[in-house]
Amino acid sequence: xxxxxxxxxxxxxxxxxxxxxxxxxxxxxxxxxxxxxxxxxxxxxxxxxxxxxxxxxxxxxxxxxxxxxxxxxxxxxxxxxxxxxxxxxxxxxxxxxxxxxxxxxxxxxxxxxxxxxxxxxxxxxxxxxxxxxxxxxxxxxxxxxxxxxxxxxxxxxxxxxxxxxxxxxxxxxxxxxxxxxxxxxxxxxxxxxxxxxxxxxxxxxxxxxxxxxxxxxxxxxxxxxxxxxxxxxxxxxxxxxxxxxxxxxxxxxxxxxxxxxxxxxxxxxxxxxxxxxxxxxxxxxxxxxxxxxxxxxxxxxxxxxxxxxxxxxxxxxxxxxxxxxxxxxxxxxxxxxxxxxxxxxxxxxxxxxxxxxxxxxxxxxxxxxxxxxxxxxxxxxxxxxxxxxxxxxxxxxxxxxxxxxxxxxxxxxxxx
Numbered sequence: 079x080x081x082x083x084x085x086x087x088x089x090x091x092x093x094x095x096x097x098x099x100x101x102x103x104x105x106x107x108x109x110x111x112x113x114x115x116x117x118x119x120x121x122x123x124x125x126x127x128x129x130x131x132x133x134x135x136x137x138x139x140x141x142x143x144x145x146x147x148x149x150x151x152x153x154x155x156x157x158x159x160x161x162x163x164x165x166x167x168x169x170x171x172x173x174x175x176x177x178x179x180x181x182x183x184x185x186x187x188x189x190x191x192x193x194x195x196x197x198x199x200x201x202x203x204x205x206x207x208x209x210x211x212x213x214x215x216x217x218x219x220x221x222x223x224x225x226x227x228x229x230x231x232x233x234x235x236x237x238x239x240x241x242x243x244x245x246x247x248x249x250x251x252x253x254x255x256x257x258x259x260x261x262x263x264x265x266x267x268x269x270x271x272x273x274x275x276x277x278x279x280x281x282x283x284x285x286x287x288x289x290x291x292x293x294x295x296x297x298x299x300x301x302x303x304x305x306x307x308x309x310x311x312x313x314x315x316x317x318x319x320x321x322x323x324x325x326x327x328x329x330x331x332x333x334x335x336x337x338x339x340x341x342x343x344x345x346x347x348x349x350x351x352x353x354x355x356x357x358x359x360x361x362x363x364x365x366x367x368x369x370x371x372x373x374x375x376x377x378x379x380x381x382x383x384x385x386x387x388x389x390x391x392x393x394x395x396x397x398x399x400x401x402x403x404x405x406x407x408x409x410x411x412x413x414x415x416x417x418x419x420x421x422x423x424x425x426x427x428x429x430x431x432x433x434x435x436x437x438x439x440x441x442x443x444x445x446x447x448x449x450x451x452x453x454x455x456x457x458x459x460x461x462x463x464x465x466x467x468x469x470x471x472x473x474x475x476x477x478x479x480x481x482x483x484x485x486x487x488x489x490x491x492x493x494x
Contacts, residue, residue, distance in 0.1 A: 124359025146290025
């Protein structure tokens with residue numbers, strides 16, 4: 079009887095732990111998506127994106143991009159009395175403000191659920207909790223991907239083209255110099271262009287988005303376990319607490335502080351500015367992009383880049399100017415500083431950031447009787463390894479490409 083009761087107690091305890099794990103996973107995933115949707119919607123609203131389309135599908139697309147998903151744009155233009163001319167666009171950018179919000183909330187709730195263990199957590203329980211979080215995350219992401227499609231119609235009569243004359247009206251004697259019939263034809267065609275309607279759509283690709291989301295959630299959970307110094311680990315992974323966690327937690331902390339400094343700088347720049355709403359929206363969505371782009375550049379990591387067409391004007395100075403002048407040469411601090419001397423602040427900021435990370439690593443690492451030089455060497459080595467792994471990751475996360483062309487009767491309107 080006692081054995082049966084004991085067995086029931088064990089089974090009840092196992093069921094209770096499974097229920098707790100499920101509730102914790104639901105809370106972690108729910109809060110992560112609430113945070114990402116809130117940041118994406120607010121950022122897009124401040125940028126004025128909801129003036130041209132529905133905010134819901136655009137928010138879903140922004141969340142999908144924020145976790146490594148893919149959005150396929152498409153377009154169709156009707157102009158000059160012809161249907162089917164293609165408007166081809168391609169934009170690849172990760173709004174890290176959205177992804178970082180989700181990562182912080184997901185990791186905080188996940189780690190909080192693990193801290194209920196006594197001293198250590200079993201490997202099976204850790205895998206089950208992580209798998210539950212990943213499954214729920216991908217399920218919600220799949221549902222969000224189905225909502226991430228919309229069609230935006232741009233009316234050509236609104237940009238101010240309606241004042242083009244119907245007949246004649248070409249400047250000077252340009253109409254007389256053109257071949258017969260063409261001088262009168264051009265204004266008519268321009269008038270037709272003023273009435274053109276462009277339909278630009280976007281669709282979240284479910285397969286690539288789920289694949290990117292799986293990599294995202296796995297990376298977030300692994301990084302959270304490596305960066306948390308108070309969360310128990312399985313016995314086989316216990317050495318990571320002493321060898322890896324001090325450096326990883328220090329590096330993550332200084333990168334987050336750098337993002338916070340970037341947000342403060344954006345807020346200060348928006349004060350008294352006529353476009354304060356747009357600055358705030360851009361900071362919400364892309365502050366980590368700009369900050370983490372500056373970290374490798376400040377550490378003298380060269381970049382390769384090209385900029386052509388009208389969309390190149392969207393790049394910040396002096397990067398846009400440098401890429402337009404010589405896109406076949408790498409982007410370095412020296413070349414950027416030749417155009418704007420303030421760029422030399424990037425190496426100073428990057429050096430201070432790494433110095434803070436080194437000090438934090440030394441404070442959090444047990445000394446165990448080593449002399450000062452040997453201890454400093456150990457800390458430098460333990461910080462150097464995760465830093466060397468983090469730099470390529472930052473480069474990959476902050477990668478951006480954008481191109482667009484509007485082809486009407488063989489004429490490329492953007493040239494990008």
